[in-house]
Amino acid sequence: xxxxxxxxxxxxxxxxxxxxxGLEPARRFEVSRPGEVVHIDTKKLGRIQNGAGHRxxxxxxxxxxxxxxxxxxxxxxxxxxxxHVAIDGFTRLAYAEVLPDEKAxxxxxxxxxxxxxxxxxxxxxxxxxxxxxxxxxxxxxxLALRLAGLRHTRSRAYRPQTNGKAERFIRTLQNGWAYGAIxxxxxxRTAALEGWLVYYNHQRPHAALNGRPPACRVPAxxxx
Numbered sequence: 001x002x003x004x005x006x007x008x009x010x011x012x013x014x015x016x017x018x019x020x021x022g023l024e025p026a027r028r029f030e031v032s033r034p035g036e037v038v039h040i041d042t043k044k045l046g047r048i049q050n051g052a053g054h055r056x057x058x059x060x061x062x063x064x065x066x067x068x069x070x071x072x073x074x075x076x077x078x079x080x081x082x083x084h085v086a087i088d089g090f091t092r093l094a095y096a097e098v099l100p101d102e103k104a105x106x107x108x109x110x111x112x113x114x115x116x117x118x119x120x121x122x123x124x125x126x127x128x129x130x131x132x133x134x135x136x137x138x139x140x141x142x143l144a145l146r147l148a149g150l151r152h153t154r155s156r157a158y159r160p161q162t163n164g165k166a167e168r169f170i171r172t173l174q175n176g177w178a179y180g181a182i183x184x185x186x187x188x189r190t191a192a193l194e195g196w197l198v199y200y201n202h203q204r205p206h207a208a209l210n211g212r213p214p215a216c217r218v219p220a221x222x223x224x
Contacts, residue, residue, distance in 0.1 A: 033218055035088040035123040037153075040114070040130050041166035042102045044080045045178055048186045050189050083178070083193075084110040087169045088123060091217035092206050094169055096197060098190040104138035111144055124218040127151040163216060176200070 031037050084107065085096045095117045099106050111128075118125055128145060130136040132154050145152050157161045177196040183189040205211040 031089040034088055034090045034093075034217065035118065036126045037127045037129050038086050038114075038118065038125050039089060039163055039166035039169075040084070040111075040128060040136075041134075041163060041170060042082045042084050042107075042133065043170045043174070044082055044102075045098070045186075045189075047079045047081055047141075048183055048189060049078050080188045083170075083173065085166060085169055085173065086110075086114045086118075087165050088118065088214075089129075089165055091123070092165075092209060092214040093118070093121060093123070093201055093218055094197060096173065096193060098186075098193060102133065102135055104135045104140040105159065107135040107138075108144045110141050111141070111148075112206065119219060123220075125150060129153045129155070129163060129166075131155045172200070176204075 010192070056190055081098055081100055083096055083098050084102075085094065087094045095114050096162045097110055097113065099110065130152070135141055136152075136154065142152070160214050173196075173223065177193060180196075181192065200214070202213050202215045204213055206214060209216065
C-alpha cells in the first residue's frame with residue numbers, strides 16, 4: 001500500500017501526528033514562582049432546564065431545540081453556556097466563571113476579573129497561556145493583554161497537551177462540580193461553583209503538591 005494512502009487514512013482517523021497517539025512527548029511548562037504562567041481555557045456546558053439533564057436521568061428531553069451538527073447528525077439542545085477557567089502553573093490556585101459564551105469581549109472581561117482574583121492572593125501574573133481559540137487570537141484580547149503588560153503564549157497546533165494544566169483542571173471541575181451533583185437549573189449549578197472552588201483551592205489534596213491544597217503555596221491574601 002502506498003505511503004500516501006496510509007497517511008490519508010491516518011489523518012482521516014485523527015492520527016496524522018505522533019503527538020495525538022502519545023508517541024511524541026509533550027513539552028510542559030516548568031515554573032518556579034506564582035504568576036509566572038497562568039493557564040486559561042473554556043468548556044461548553046449544556047444548560048439545565050426543568051431538572052437534571054441526561055447525564056443524571058439517563059433520558060433526553062423532548063422539548064429541546066433540534067440542531068444539526070457539522071457531521072449531519074441531529075441533536076437536541078436548550079443551548080449552551082461556557083465555563084472560563086484559569087489555573088496558576090506554580091500554586092495550582094484556580095479561578096472560574098460561568099459566562100454566556102466564548103466571545104472575545106466576554107473573554108476580555110473574564111481576564112480582568114481573573115487578574116483581580118490573583119492579585120488579591122498576592123500573585124502578579126506575568127504570562128498567560130491559552131489554546132488557539134478564536135477569542136484568544138482576537139485583536140481585543142491581544143490589546144487587553146498589552147494594556148495589562150502580560151505576555152501571551154499559545155499551545156502548539158493540534159497539541160492540547162501543551163495546555164495540560166487547564167485541560168486537567170477542567171476534567172476535575174466537570175467531575176467534582178458540573179456533574180458531581182444533581183441541579184434543578186443552570187442557575188443552581190452556577191451558584192454552587194464558588195463553594196466548589198473554595199474546596200478545590202483550600203481543602204482538596206493535589207497530587208502535584210504532595211497531597212496539599214493549592215492554598216499552601218499562595219504567598220498572601222484572603223480566601224476566594
